[in-house]
Amino acid sequence: MDARPVMRWHPLRGEWVMYAAHRLGRTFLPPPEYNPLAPTSDPEHPTELPRGKYDIAVFANRFPSLTLTAPQPEPGPAGTRAGVGACEVVVFSQSAQGRLADLSDEQMALLIAVWADRTTRLAEGGTVRSVLAFENRGVEVGVTLHHPHGQLYAYDHVPPVQARMLEQAQRYHTEQGRPWLGDFVAEERAGGERVVLDGGLALSVVPPFARYTYETWVVPARPAARLSDLSADEQASLARVLKDALNRLDGLFGGRMPYLMTVHQAPLDGEYPEFPLHIELYPYLRAPGRMKYLAGTEQGAGEFANDKFPEVAARELKEVVL
Amino acid sequence: MDARPVMRWHPLRGEWVMYAAHRLGRTFLPPPEYNPLAPTSDPEHPTELPRGKYDIAVFANRFPSLTLTAPQPEPGPAGTRAGVGACEVVVFSQSAQGRLADLSDEQMALLIAVWADRTTRLAEGGTVRSVLAFENRGVEVGVTLHHPHGQLYAYDHVPPVQARMLEQAQRYHTEQGRPWLGDFVAEERAGGERVVLDGGLALSVVPPFARYTYETWVVPARPAARLSDLSADEQASLARVLKDALNRLDGLFGGRMPYLMTVHQAPLDGEYPEFPLHIELYPYLRAPGRMKYLAGTEQGAGEFANDKFPEVAARELKEVVL
Numbered sequence: 001m002d003a004r005p006v007m008r009w010h011p012l013r014g015e016w017v018m019y020a021a022h023r024l025g026r027t028f029l030p031p032p033e034y035n036p037l038a039p040t041s042d043p044e045h046p047t048e049l050p051r052g053k054y055d056i057a058v059f060a061n062r063f064p065s066l067t068l069t070a071p072q073p074e075p076g077p078a079g080t081r082a083g084v085g086a087c088e089v090v091v092f093s094q095s096a097q098g099r100l101a102d103l104s105d106e107q108m109a110l111l112i113a114v115w116a117d118r119t120t121r122l123a124e125g126g127t128v129r130s131v132l133a134f135e136n137r138g139v140e141v142g143v144t145l146h147h148p149h150g151q152l153y154a155y156d157h158v159p160p161v162q163a164r165m166l167e168q169a170q171r172y173h174t175e176q177g178r179p180w181l182g183d184f185v186a187e188e189r190a191g192g193e194r195v196v197l198d199g200g201l202a203l204s205v206v207p208p209f210a211r212y213t214y215e216t217w218v219v220p221a222r223p224a225a226r227l228s229d230l231s232a233d234e235q236a237s238l239a240r241v242l243k244d245a246l247n248r249l250d251g252l253f254g255g256r257m258p259y260l261m262t263v264h265q266a267p268l269d270g271e272y273p274e275f276p277l278h279i280e281l282y283p284y285l286r287a288p289g290r291m292k293y294l295a296g297t298e299q300g301a302g303e304f305a306n307d308k309f310p311e312v313a314a315r316e317l318k319e320v321v322l
Numbered sequence: 323m324d325a326r327p328v329m330r331w332h333p334l335r336g337e338w339v340m341y342a343a344h345r346l347g348r349t350f351l352p353p354p355e356y357n358p359l360a361p362t363s364d365p366e367h368p369t370e371l372p373r374g375k376y377d378i379a380v381f382a383n384r385f386p387s388l389t390l391t392a393p394q395p396e397p398g399p400a401g402t403r404a405g406v407g408a409c410e411v412v413v414f415s416q417s418a419q420g421r422l423a424d425l426s427d428e429q430m431a432l433l434i435a436v437w438a439d440r441t442t443r444l445a446e447g448g449t450v451r452s453v454l455a456f457e458n459r460g461v462e463v464g465v466t467l468h469h470p471h472g473q474l475y476a477y478d479h480v481p482p483v484q485a486r487m488l489e490q491a492q493r494y495h496t497e498q499g500r501p502w503l504g505d506f507v508a509e510e511r512a513g514g515e516r517v518v519l520d521g522g523l524a525l526s527v528v529p530p531f532a533r534y535t536y537e538t539w540v541v542p543a544r545p546a547a548r549l550s551d552l553s554a555d556e557q558a559s560l561a562r563v564l565k566d567a568l569n570r571l572d573g574l575f576g577g578r579m580p581y582l583m584t585v586h587q588a589p590l591d592g593e594y595p596e597f598p599l600h601i602e603l604y605p606y607l608r609a610p611g612r613m614k615y616l617a618g619t620e621q622g623a624g625e626f627a628n629d630k631f632p633e634v635a636a637r638e639l640k641e642v643v644l
Binding site for chain 1: 335337339342484533582598615618627629
């Protein structure tokens with residue numbers, strides 16, 4: 001396959017745009033008899049994964065927006081360069097039907113460890129400066145393969161969101177002399193009304209500045225910059241709280257909540273102890289059957305309008321019967 | 323109605339989030355016999371608009387995310403304040419069925435003049451520092467009223483997107499000694515492959531850094547910072563090119579293309595001649611029946627992945643038979 005991803009610089013937004021013309025032909029809701037994320041059963045028709053038993057599998061995306069071997073592109077407009085980075089697929093389970101939240105506590109903790117390990121390994125060559133793990137779930141939001149899976153994007157630069165978070169957290173640390181994440185956890189625990197579950201070493205919170213109605217953050221209780229900074233116990237607690245948060249989203253309206261999950265870790269080209277490691281869940285429904293769409297103010301100005309106060313959303317999530 | 327919008331500061335993204343709890347009950351796809359954007363025909367059951375004939379109507383949004391009279395909110399988390407600003411509805415026509423592109427050239431030019439006028443007037447009190455005009459079209463993206471209309475959001479601060487554009491354009495101007503927009507127009511005209519229509523005083527272009535597949539920018543040929551900086555002839559040309567661009571989007575796949583249109587103007591608390599006035603059209607289909615969703619990299623990192631090079635998209639748009 002001809003993977004020649006290209007990046008171009010957006011001069012007014014000050015961000016890279018990735019072009020991967022080969023992606024338009026990617027697999028789109030294949031019939032159940034062909035599941036590229038299932039283990040191979042017939043060697044004549046191999047999937048992306050070998051035969052055998054495994055809990056979690058990671059492989060290079062066949063339709064990458066970025067690759068470590070991206071060739072120099074043909075001459076183009078100013079600000080054109082090779083799309084250098086990596087895109088990987090993380091298959092959460094051998095089961096094609098389940099949900100991420102169906103993983104056992106141990107499997108969920110293994111996923112955290114896999115994300116941590118892939119982040120470290122992707123950074124080893126020195127090219128990758130930031131890794132984003134995410135899961136986009138739901139046909140409502142364009143998911144093309146139903147087998148539970150997520151993705152990893154590895155960038156050769158620090159993308160705008162992570163750059164902004166780092167800058168803001170560093171400023172806070174300079175001004176307050178303490179990490180932002182520690183103060184956030186202390187304040188949320190003190191108030192309590194937005195804490196959905198306090199698991200001891202990790203907790204879930206609807207942040208006071210939630211952009212999505214039921215936005216939930218899963219954070220370690222002890223400030224850390226990357227998943228690999230956490231102890232095994234902390235990773236296990238983060239996993240349990242994450243599983244609880246996902247189950248509450250599905251329980252809220254009694255169906256599968258479409259969502260985006262993103263895992264935010266510090267850039268990889270240095271030590272950034274100020275960066276607040278955390279997981280963000282963006283549930284796309286703001287009420288039963290009502291999707292949140294990003295319209296004028298969100299996309300045109302960069303500011304979200306939210307119909308419900310985080311305190312109310314947190315109360316509803318806490319009341320979900322699991 | 324209890325309009326008490328509130329803003330809270332997102333400490334990691336460094337942006338405001340608007341809360342308007344009264345919005346959840348807003349009108350959602352009402353039956354055709356009740357159209358709040360039609361002129362009142364039965365005084366016993368008034369709509370938002372009076373009887374009589376008019377081309378374009380503007381009124382205050384009944385479900386605002388921001389108001390100029392927002393009261394001080396009850397004490398809340400750090401970074402809570404009143405949601406000060408304004409939200410207005412712009413009804414494009416008396417016809418409930420048409421599209422924006424169905425407006426005559428004169429009506430379309432009038433719309434440009436209305437946007438310019440509202441921007442100036444909203445700024446008069448000194449509170450409003452930025453105005454965003456936009457249209458979100460298509461049930462696919464959550465439009466709740468079908469009568470052709472757009473909105474105006476007036477902010478008491480400069481939102482992140484406009485702040486970033488200004489900063490980038492000012493830097494360009496300092497480094498190059500010329501406005502960014504003038505160089506952009508000159509380069510696109512010289513290359514030609516991404517220009518969809520050159521109307522003389524205005525042109526439409528798929529920018530070399532398009533984030534959406536068929537993203538189209540409508541720009542004045544002479545750099546300007548606000549719509550009110552344009553002459554009547556320039557506004558008329560911008561209107562004709564905008565109408566052409568909208569018609570091409572609908573013609574592309576032979577249906578109504580869902581899209582977001584945003585009008586970017588300089589902040590209002592001073593003169594910013596470096597700011598590049600322009601209109602951005604984000605068509606949400608990347609292929610027939612295939613929506614573009616903002617997934618992990620777009621929302622979690624702030625960088626778009628696009629399946630098609632702008633040069634190819636521009637060629638397809640140019641080939642649309644109108």
